[in-house]
Amino acid sequence: MTYAIEAEGLVKRYGDASASRPALDGVDLRARTGTVLGVLGPNGAGKTTAVRVLATLTAPDAGRALVGGHDVTRQAGKVRELIGLTGQYASVDEKLTGTQNLLLMGRLLGLSRAAARARAAELLARFGLEEAAGRAASGYSGGMRRRLDLAVSLVSRPRILFLDEPTTGLDPHARGDLWDVVRELTADGVTVLLTTQYLEEADQLADDLLVIDRGRVAAAGTPDELKALAGGHRLDVRPLLATDLEKTEAVLGATAVEGRVSVPVHDLSEPPALLRRLDDAGVVLAEHALRLPSLDDVFLALTGGDR
Amino acid sequence: MTTALSQSLTLAWRSLIPLRNSPGQFAGMLLQPVFMIVIFVYLFGGSGGDRSGAVAYMLPGVLVQVALMSTITTGMNLATDIGNGVFDRFRTMPIARSAPLAGRVMADLLTLVITVAMSLLVGYAVGFRVTTSPFAALAGIGLVLFLSMALSWGSAWLGLVAKSVTSMQGLATAVLLPLTFGSSAFVPATDMPGWLTWWMGVNPVSHLAGSLRGLLGGGLRVSDVWITLGWTAALFALFAPLALRAYNRRVR
Numbered sequence: 031m032t033y034a035i036e037a038e039g040l041v042k043r044y045g046d047a048s049a050s051r052p053a054l055d056g057v058d059l060r061a062r063t064g065t066v067l068g069v070l071g072p073n074g075a076g077k078t079t080a081v082r083v084l085a086t087l088t089a090p091d092a093g094r095a096l097v098g099g100h101d102v103t104r105q106a107g108k109v110r111e112l113i114g115l116t117g118q119y120a121s122v123d124e125k126l127t128g129t130q131n132l133l134l135m136g137r138l139l140g141l142s143r144a145a146a147r148a149r150a151a152e153l154l155a156r157f158g159l160e161e162a163a164g165r166a167a168s169g170y171s172g173g174m175r176r177r178l179d180l181a182v183s184l185v186s187r188p189r190i191l192f193l194d195e196p197t198t199g200l201d202p203h204a205r206g207d208l209w210d211v212v213r214e215l216t217a218d219g220v221t222v223l224l225t226t227q228y229l230e231e232a233d234q235l236a237d238d239l240l241v242i243d244r245g246r247v248a249a250a251g252t253p254d255e256l257k258a259l260a261g262g263h264r265l266d267v268r269p270l271l272a273t274d275l276e277k278t279e280a281v282l283g284a285t286a287v288e289g290r291v292s293v294p295v296h297d298l299s300e301p302p303a304l305l306r307r308l309d310d311a312g313v314v315l316a317e318h319a320l321r322l323p324s325l326d327d328v329f330l331a332l333t334g335g336d337r
Numbered sequence: 338m339t340t341a342l343s344q345s346l347t348l349a350w351r352s353l354i355p356l357r358n359s360p361g362q363f364a365g366m367l368l369q370p371v372f373m374i375v376i377f378v379y380l381f382g383g384s385g386g387d388r389s390g391a392v393a394y395m396l397p398g399v400l401v402q403v404a405l406m407s408t409i410t411t412g413m414n415l416a417t418d419i420g421n422g423v424f425d426r427f428r429t430m431p432i433a434r435s436a437p438l439a440g441r442v443m444a445d446l447l448t449l450v451i452t453v454a455m456s457l458l459v460g461y462a463v464g465f466r467v468t469t470s471p472f473a474a475l476a477g478i479g480l481v482l483f484l485s486m487a488l489s490w491g492s493a494w495l496g497l498v499a500k501s502v503t504s505m506q507g508l509a510t511a512v513l514l515p516l517t518f519g520s521s522a523f524v525p526a527t528d529m530p531g532w533l534t535w536w537m538g539v540n541p542v543s544h545l546a547g548s549l550r551g552l553l554g555g556g557l558r559v560s561d562v563w564i565t566l567g568w569t570a571a572l573f574a575l576f577a578p579l580a581l582r583a584y585n586r587r588v589r
Contacts, residue, residue: 085429110431121422125355137347138432140340166358186430 034190034221035061035084039093042079053079054090055245061221061238066212068236068253069225070329076245077225078118081194084223085115098190114188116180118195124168128159128178131167135185153181157211173204180211191215193224197231209234229329241332248332256328263320265301266292267308270316281311295320341433348427348440352414353447366407366448370456373399374463377523389464396460397477397549398522400453401542404481405517407452408488409509411445412496416505419497419587434588442489449485453478467553477552480562483569484545488513490576497583522546541568 042054054076061067071077082088084095086106094101100108122131129150136146154163157177162170167178176196183191193212197205212222212235226232232239233253241248241256249256268290269278275286282304284293295301301320308315356363377395378388418424418437427437457465457478467474492509499505519533520542526534537543544564551557 087425087428107431110429113429115426115429117422117425119422121426123351123418123423124421125358126351127358130351130354130358134347134351135430137350138344138427138430138436140343182426 032063033060033096034063035059035067035095035097035223037080037084037093037095040080040083040090040095041092042076042083042088042090052091052245054083054093056093057242057245057247059240059247059250061223063221064216064219065237066216066222066224066235068232068239069223069242070227070229070232070239071225071242071248072227075242077242078194079245080242081115081117081192081223081225085113085192086110087115111186112188113190113192114183114186115192116176116183116194116196118198122167122175122178122182125166127166128154128163128170128181131178131182132185135182139186149185153184157181158207173200173207176200176204176208180208188220190221191223193222195225195227197226197228205231241329243332249328257323259328259332263295263298263301263322264292265295265304265318265320266290267305267318268316270314274313277311278308278313281307281313341436341439344432344436345439345443348436349443349447352441352444356448366452367455370399370403370452370459373403374456374459378463381523392460392463392465393554394525394550395523396456396463396465397553398546400456400460401481401522401546401549402517403452403456404449404485405488405542406513407449408445408485408492409506409513410448410492411441411489412492412494412499412505412509413502414441414445415493415496416499416502420502424587428588437588438493438584441493445489446482446486449482449489453481468555469552473552473557477549480545480548480552480565480569484541484565484572487569487572487576490580491572494576494580494583497580497587516540516542520546541565541572544568 037057037059040054040057040059041052043052044050057076057080059067059069059080069077069080079088083090084097084102086097086102086109089103096102097109098112100112102109123134126134132150132153133146136149137143141149154160157180159174159178159181162174167175170178180193180196197208200208209231212224216222222235224231224235236253238251239253239256240250249259251259267278267282269275272289275289275291278291279286282291282293284291293304295304301318305315305318356366374392374396377399378391415424415438418427424437433439491512495505495508499508515536519536520540521537522542522545526537526543529537541564544561545568547558547561548565551561
């Protein structure tokens with residue numbers, strides 16, 4: 031197993047060292063080459079700081095990070111040859127047209143005029159920006175601007191891409207488009223580190239997940255592993271008669287919420303037994319369902335449910 | 338080294354694109370000297386009847402004013418790039434650390450030269466003539482460019498340390514307005530309150546305008562040139578290290 035991104039014990043403090051808690055307080059993370067590592071966390075958890083450290087924008091106060099096998103502080107130049115970054119806010123030059131933004135990157139990276147033009151045209155087509163190519167980016171919609179931003183990060187054909195909350199503020203359609211792009215990139219072997227506040231996004235895209243909260247890793251694993259952490263399957267039942275609710279609570283040993291009782295089940299032989307006991311107690315059920323916990327359950331459990 | 342240069346040139350090209358993309362902005366830049374000359378020569382300077390005398394006095398002042406005010410753009414553009422993340426994007430790229438600043442400085446020098454040339458053209462159209470020698474005229478314009486570049490470093494420093502584009506613009510305007518208008522660029526320092534006469538005597542812009550007037554139209558006081566050069570050197574010595582330090586902190 032090779033890792034495109036490896037970090038150990040990252041600490042980053044902003045401002046006065048003694049005053050506030052660090053933005054990163056000993057974060058370990060690893061992204062397998064050619065996969066998507068999702069970094070989940072509430073606002074202020076340290077996601078953006080982690081990205082800034084890995085993308086050579088901020089030096090860590092302690093710890094070590096290798097990106098593409100190069101140290102982010104001592105070999106920043108090598109790291110910069112491999113990476114692309116799309117931040118929370120589209121960082122395109124608003125006074126330049128879509129084409130000019132892409133040409134600028136191509137020329138800066140040392141492409142010839144013709145090669146830069148060809149690459150710009152290719153990316154404009156890929157991101158559906160051909161019609162807007164000749165207009166200044168200041169007139170673009172939020173979704174178009176984000177697509178241009180991502181296109182600009184891809185001019186260099188990065189092997190490792192950092193996407194910091196790339197879909198924040200996008201409508202569902204634009205979000206879906208961006209997900210497709212991420213899937214195409216990983217199919218080409220690109221490693222993606224994606225931060226997000228959206229659990230669904232992490233569930234859709236990430237091969238591995240890292241939940242960070244207050245600068246520390248709260249949990250790490252595959253989405254399925256993290257869901258298992260929330261207690262495996264749950265059995266939800268709703269009695270037909272509201273008067274049976276108390277009896278249901280007594281049998282299952284849990285409190286009803288909105289006419290429904292939910293209990294964790296640890297193996298799949300439990301639900302039939304539980305249903306039989308309800309039947310024996312004379313409770314008629316309107317419905318019962320066995321479901322997997324969602325990442326929301328995990329997230330709430332791990333981050334203290336303060337959102 | 339050659340790659341650093343070509344990257345700087347690419348970034349200078351990028352800084353000049355907006356002038357091509359928005360003809361309105363370019364026209365505004367070109368028309369500014371026209372408006373200034375109309376305002377100062379015909380509105381403020383024209384009441385006495387001696388219009389050619391007003392032109393001879395005002396044009397060097399307008400040229401200095403237009404050149405110095407244009408230095409605001411250096412810091413504003415840096416602050417804009419920092420604010421919207423473009424600067425960070427450059428920092429994640431395998432390019433020379435100096436390229437974004439060098440590109441900016443080159444582009445601003447070019448727009449400065451265009452602005453100065455435009456002011457002279459407009460001046461020529463309204464009857465201004467160089468009565469000294471081309472050599473003296475070039476020396477005068479050189480002085481304007483030097484002091485403007487020194488102030489550009491100050492502008493760059495403000496742009497690099499400011500919290501936002503608007504705060505940078507506000508600060509720079511607050512410094513430049515008293516410098517340019519509180520000088521003998523447009524009116525001689527006579528019949529002024531004592532404190533203003535004092536300030537106009539100290540103000541480097543008075544000496545720059547005086548030097549330019551002498552070098553373009555004769556009657557040069559050499560002390561004006563020395564004082565201007567002294568101020569230029571002092572401002573460079575102050576702002577260039579401040580700006581470079583702030584820049585190095587930003588690019589790390």
